[in-house]
Amino acid sequence: MERFRSALSFLETRKPDIPVLAARPHAAGRAARWFVKNFPGEVAYAYKANSSVFLIGALYGAGITQFDVASLAELEDAATIPGVRLHFMHPVKSRTAIRRAYHEFGIRCFALDTEDELDKIVEETMTAEGPAKDLELFVRVSVPAKNSRIPLERKFGISGAKAAKLLVKTRLVADELGLTFHVGSQTTMPDSYVTGLEEIHKLIVKAGVVVDAIDIGGGFPSRYTDSEPAPLSSFIDVIKAGVDKLPVTEHCRVICEPGRALVAEAESLIVRVDARRGDELFINDGGYGALFDAAMLGFVFPVKLLRTGVETEPLKPFELWGPTCDSIDRMKGPFLLPQSVREGDYIEIGNLGAYGRALSGGFNGYGRYEEIILLDEPMYSMYADDDEQRQSKA
Numbered sequence: 049m050e051r052f053r054s055a056l057s058f059l060e061t062r063k064p065d066i067p068v069l070a071a072r073p074h075a076a077g078r079a080a081r082w083f084v085k086n087f088p089g090e091v092a093y094a095y096k097a098n099s100s101v102f103l104i105g106a107l108y109g110a111g112i113t114q115f116d117v118a119s120l121a122e123l124e125d126a127a128t129i130p131g132v133r134l135h136f137m138h139p140v141k142s143r144t145a146i147r148r149a150y151h152e153f154g155i156r157c158f159a160l161d162t163e164d165e166l167d168k169i170v171e172e173t174m175t176a177e178g179p180a181k182d183l184e185l186f187v188r189v190s191v192p193a194k195n196s197r198i199p200l201e202r203k204f205g206i207s208g209a210k211a212a213k214l215l216v217k218t219r220l221v222a223d224e225l226g227l228t229f230h231v232g233s234q235t236t237m238p239d240s241y242v243t244g245l246e247e248i249h250k251l252i253v254k255a256g257v258v259v260d261a262i263d264i265g266g267g268f269p270s271r272y273t274d275s276e277p278a279p280l281s282s283f284i285d286v287i288k289a290g291v292d293k294l295p296v297t298e299h300c301r302v303i304c305e306p307g308r309a310l311v312a313e314a315e316s317l318i319v320r321v322d323a324r325r326g327d328e329l330f331i332n333d334g335g336y337g338a339l340f341d342a343a344m345l346g347f348v349f350p351v352k353l354l355r356t357g358v359e360t361e362p363l364k365p366f367e368l369w370g371p372t373c374d375s376i377d378r379m380k381g382p383f384l385l386p387q388s389v390r391e392g393d394y395i396e397i398g399n400l401g402a403y404g405r406a407l408s409g410g411f412n413g414y415g416r417y418e419e420i421i422l423l424d425e426p427m428y429s430m431y432a433d434d435d436e437q438r439q440s441k442a
């Protein structure tokens with residue numbers, strides 16, 4: 049894969065006709081190093097956020113060898129990484145997926161949030177000698193999503209008396225019993241983790257079970273133009289405090305599964321302006337492509353006009369339209385760009401490494417990308433200050 053100093057230096061020699069996914073593996077590596085160093089437990093990467101081999105390689109190189117997979121297809125891919133430990137954390141899995149995961153791929157770790165799913169797991173992992181004796185089963189608990197851009201609580205999770213009953217039943221068949229929750233993606237303040245850990249605490253007491261592992265899920269934030277989260281260290285502080293109070297032994301594993309926070313700043317998109325109509329720009333990728341979150345959820349990603357000589361020009365708010373024929377293929381922004389932006393210009397759209405490439409489809413014949421590696425810094429970072437501090441102390 050070709051490497052360039054920056055998006056601008058890439059455009060000095062090339063005028064791409066299709067959008068370009070520009071990965072910054074060093075940024076993924078830095079985020080992974082931060083989590084491995086600061087999280088009080090094990091770090092598993094949520095594979096769904098971005099499965100670029102360059103980013104996975106950077107995460108792995110930085111010490112992340114556990115991955116949370118959501119489907120058989122992800123599992124098949126992730127299983128090719130040497131020495132990985134995979135967690136199948138989707139609470140609803142097909143029987144085929146459970147069977148193949150356990151018998152073919154050696155997966156022992158599964159999430160569930162109903163008795164039906166527990167029964168499925170027990171049935172499909174049956175061996176010639178009887179029920180599997182090595183299952184690591186995580187009961188997914190529903191916790192309130194506060195300050196989250198993408199709450200997940202309505203879809204998955206169990207709570208109250210039903211959860212306590214499921215914990216007791218799961219304990220009977222699990223070698224390792226765990227509890228897990230997800231506070232919702234892009235959670236900008238740490239208090240959701242306080243509430244999540246309090247819920248877990250209450251449930252452990254109510255069920256009266258011995259717990260071997262706590263998985264606090266993902267949800268850690270990244271920076272966007274319309275979202276300035278609390279520092280990640282404040283998340284770690286409340287997680288440490290909450291975990292310390294749990295009625296579990298010192299051998300209890302603590303795991304997190306960040307997706308967004310590890311890769312968001314590690315990929316940009318370079319798009320071309322194919323038409324300008326007033327303050328509306330028609331670009332060559334959109335809501336059916338890597339800009340799904342901008343179109344469907346209103347995320348405002350950072351933007352930069354890739355033309356020299358515009359640095360001092362006043363900025364003006366623009367709206368973006370994607371290339372398909374659909375009227376919902378619209379990114380309202382506002383995206384602030386120099387007022388002279390025109391047809392033929394290229395724009396870097398930053399920090400969409402999480403769920404950008406992962407969500408892109410091929411509607412209207414789009415969905416093809418060139419790929420490059422960039423060596424410069426991401427447009428926004430949750431980690432750059434930390435790196436600077438480290439370097440200045442060295």
Ligand SMILES: Cc1ncc(COP(=O)(O)O)c(C=O)c1O
Pocket residue numbers: 094097116137138230232233234265266267268305306307308309402
């Ligand atoms: C079970 C599970 N773990 C981890 C993640 C990653 O979440 P995030 O990208 O918000 O860190 C998700 C995202 O949907 C998830 O469903």
